[in-house]
Amino acid sequence: MNAITTPRRGFSPTEFETRVERARQIMHRHKFDALLVSSPPNVRYFTGFDSQFWESPTRPWFVVVPLDGDPVAVIPEIGAPEMALTWMKDIRTWQAPNPEDDGISLLKSTIEGLPRKYGRVGTEMGREMALRMPVSDFLKLRDTLSLEIADGSPCIWEIRMVKTPAEIEHIHYICQIASDAYEALPASITVGESEREIVRKLRIDIARRGADSTPFMPAISGPGGVPQIVCGPHDRLVQEGDVLFIDTGSTFDGYFCDFDRNYAIGNISDDAKRVHDALWLATEAGIKAAVPGAKTDDVFRAMAKIIEEAGAIGNNVGRLGHGLGMQLTEPPSHRLGDGTVIVENMVLTIEPGMEYAPGKMIVHEENIAITKDGPRLLTKRAPREMPIIR
Amino acid sequence: MNAITTPRRGFSPTEFETRVERARQIMHRHKFDALLVSSPPNVRYFTGFDSQFWESPTRPWFVVVPLDGDPVAVIPEIGAPEMALTWMKDIRTWQAPNPEDDGISLLKSTIEGLPRKYGRVGTEMGREMALRMPVSDFLKLRDTLSLEIADGSPCIWEIRMVKTPAEIEHIHYICQIASDAYEALPASITVGESEREIVRKLRIDIARRGADSTPFMPAISGPGGVPQIVCGPHDRLVQEGDVLFIDTGSTFDGYFCDFDRNYAIGNISDDAKRVHDALWLATEAGIKAAVPGAKTDDVFRAMAKIIEEAGAIGNNVGRLGHGLGMQLTEPPSHRLGDGTVIVENMVLTIEPGMEYAPGKMIVHEENIAITKDGPRLLTKRAPREMPIIR
Incomplete structure (x- = not known):
């Protein structure tokens, strides 16, 4: 019914590489070794992962974008088959829901294993963003991590405000x-x-x-x-x-x-x-x-x-x-x-x-x-x- | 097209009074002076406020349900005309967005003004919940409030798990x-x-x-x-x-x-x-x-x-x-x-x-x-x- 052509769905691996490359330049300026994201648009922006399952708040999902090395998806097993269809190569899963440890120890070891330059991880703490995870789990992660967790929102918005x-x-x-x-x-x-x-x-x-x-x-x-x-x-x-x-x-x-x-x-x-x-x-x-x-x-x-x-x-x-x-x-x-x-x-x-x-x-x-x-x-x-x- | 009758939309003021009364009994057991909620289902559960505007993450919304006294809506001015149509009597607003203080000082004074018995406020910190506000603002509130903010999720789920x-x-x-x-x-x-x-x-x-x-x-x-x-x-x-x-x-x-x-x-x-x-x-x-x-x-x-x-x-x-x-x-x-x-x-x-x-x-x-x-x-x-x- 439209005169204009339907755009191709999804984005090429090159597009995601370009997004991550540009993100890294901005992260350098903000002095972050990695970004940690948990909300649907940020997860999708870096991975291309598309799901309506965000309607279920039971399981948290995480993506870590390091300054150096491949982005890592740390996600419930239920999402692994679909994440494997994206450009993401490093996918780590746990059996969720698991109220005793819903991905937090896996996320912690993932972040601790990254190369360090600044000792800081940026996450969705600030304006027009909300963490999509229990804040109790966030505080537990923050208190046991050997890197500082800081507000990555200005950095993430700088990345996402300019579109491809x-x-x-x-x-x-x-x-x-x-x-x-x-x-x-x-x-x-x-x-x-x-x-x-x-x-x-x-x-x-x-x-x-x-x-x-x-x-x-x-x-x-x-x-x-x-x-x-x-x-x-x-x-x-x-x-x-x-x-x-x-x-x-x-x-x-x-x-x-x-x-x-x-x-x-x-x-x-x-x-x-x-x-x-x-x-x-x-x-x-x-x-x-x-x-x-x-x-x-x-x-x-x-x-x-x-x-x-x-x-x-x-x-x-x-x-x-x-x-x-x-x-x-x-x-x-x-x-x-x-x-x-x-x-x-x-x-x-x-x-x-x-x-x-x-x-x-x-x-x-x-x-x-x-x-x-x-x-x-x-x-x-x-x-x-x-x-x-x- | 359905054999069954369409239910009446919304709920009576009596239904909300009953919800709050039952919530208070449960809050007593959990030793909370108030519940603070920010997520769409919890706000709607206590107020009846219906909106699709939750799609916009720019402005936080808050509802405080005290052990004693009327529930209070602490919300952006943009939502005031509609909130006034619900059973809620105490509606406090600020002009949002205001990145310097998006409702936090108004929320703080609202909570500080409540009667105290336990010195604790329960909020959406735990399982299958997420705060719908910047976590930086949450931490600022928590650190300056003279009451303890604790995980209210078990209390809130005890309330909501049993339906009317x-x-x-x-x-x-x-x-x-x-x-x-x-x-x-x-x-x-x-x-x-x-x-x-x-x-x-x-x-x-x-x-x-x-x-x-x-x-x-x-x-x-x-x-x-x-x-x-x-x-x-x-x-x-x-x-x-x-x-x-x-x-x-x-x-x-x-x-x-x-x-x-x-x-x-x-x-x-x-x-x-x-x-x-x-x-x-x-x-x-x-x-x-x-x-x-x-x-x-x-x-x-x-x-x-x-x-x-x-x-x-x-x-x-x-x-x-x-x-x-x-x-x-x-x-x-x-x-x-x-x-x-x-x-x-x-x-x-x-x-x-x-x-x-x-x-x-x-x-x-x-x-x-x-x-x-x-x-x-x-x-x-x-x-x-x-x-x-x-």
Whole structure:
């Protein structure tokens, strides 16, 4: 159903070698002998291991990326046959679940056996990350290891914030699928349908068009705007005069899109139209500002100026866009004080939003990749006027 | 499409009061002044707060359940309008993301302000749990708090392992939806289709029948059995002689089913038929053994005996079933040494599986609730012979 070609699933061994080689250069600067990762996107980033089994929190999984030598997967036996299909050569397993020692002694001996230069291991301790293991086990490991465990998040984000061309093509593809589904939606829904049924239709259509999953699809409707943008759908029936807001993080082969669309249910107020137009222009300004060398603060300012002039009374989102990739949201943030310098091959959302009257928010969002010549739109740009549902 | 009635979404304030009251009795025994929770199922269990926004790891969310006084939500401002729709009365917010202090000082003052009896706070430090916050922030909180932070996992699992009738009806409903979809599947697929396309069809059908989401649907096929059961689908085309294994954790209103089905692609080997039948009988035995007062070890033994007699050479799963509820997998585990006493209103999977030749596994699974009179099947029992796809 899409004009663009489906990207090849997975990535070549060369891609993983390149990722690890670049990671090592960054690790050197951060003075780490190894990175230890446990969360799904980080495990997948370095190994290519794909599974929906992360839904089961029973067993921890680990990957150690040393400065010197092959990356090592330290994983439950249940995952060994599939890990063996990836580029990974060094796979060490234990019989899990084993509450007395769920991989910790095997992980410890793996790390202790690495060459040492800095005496430090970086792990997922900091911002926008969480360890996917019991923290009791983490503390036990930290307290008995002869190397220091330090916050590796800034290092890992430095690695993952800049995408490879193959990663960008994955994100582009899922953005195109969701764009087409958003565009087709008005033809299949009517006034008086529930938010929940509308979401069900859109979920099914996105699956049909080739998405693997839709972990994120909040939807909410309200007269002239909505009170929040991260929960729903509810059983509310959409009514004349409503703005219907739908956002989605759908995935293809492990990569997310993250952008919303707004629909007018019949005739909406002039105020809602005016604010929608201001936000469309703010999006234009945000995209234009996202050039190599600019800071996230600059992107924020370009949008904030238009939003303020349009009469914003608030915005509970706390920022105007963010990074995107194997997670729905990643660093950086378009907010004052973030200070991230934008570079080629970042993928960002541009997400201006505002509350213009109590309980009435409108939020726009597009996804872009940064090229050396400037921003490249990955989504199909939202129409300047809201599509009308009758 | 289902004979059974859709359960009412959400739970009454009385249900939450009962949950908290029961939690307090258990907390007393564990000597906690409060529980601090941060992960989606625990936050939802105590508050009823429903969101797909957990996909964004940028902002932490906290709920404090004190021995004495109302539960407190300490959450990013972006979630306040929706939290206000729940039964929660005490909602405290901060403007997130704020990397310098993402809720930690607000959380600290909230905990410090509670009445004290034991001087201890229990949190998600132990088995089958992970803190959903940067561990650096957790350590900062722990090191500056005037109360001890201890492992609250055994306490939290004691609370959540026993379900309320309303929770069981939720799980029953999603089990029925998935059962019907599994039953209908052979009519819509054929030999030569890819695992990936088959999964797409089943995902869409489950959504149509009323599931909210399908976070877990591994599928794999192989001659007479499969090498693993947690990854896939791949692009492999199913062929004459294959066993096609599909598992699903789909959800309704926050509650999971978790059970698989096996399909014969045309004629399968006699060995595969024999092992499939042995596992069907092992499932019967496992269900029968799951009575109040029995231990999970007993349930394991009842199944293991039949599996061994059938000639098992291995099982990389490490157990023969587990708890089920707001997570795809929860304690307890049917394995030797688990030692959990089965009580009324637990919800369990019965999951015998075996490798009968190298790379050839077959695994069965059903979901049950424990009543005072014994096990109650929540799924529609798998047919004794594999359905055949031609």
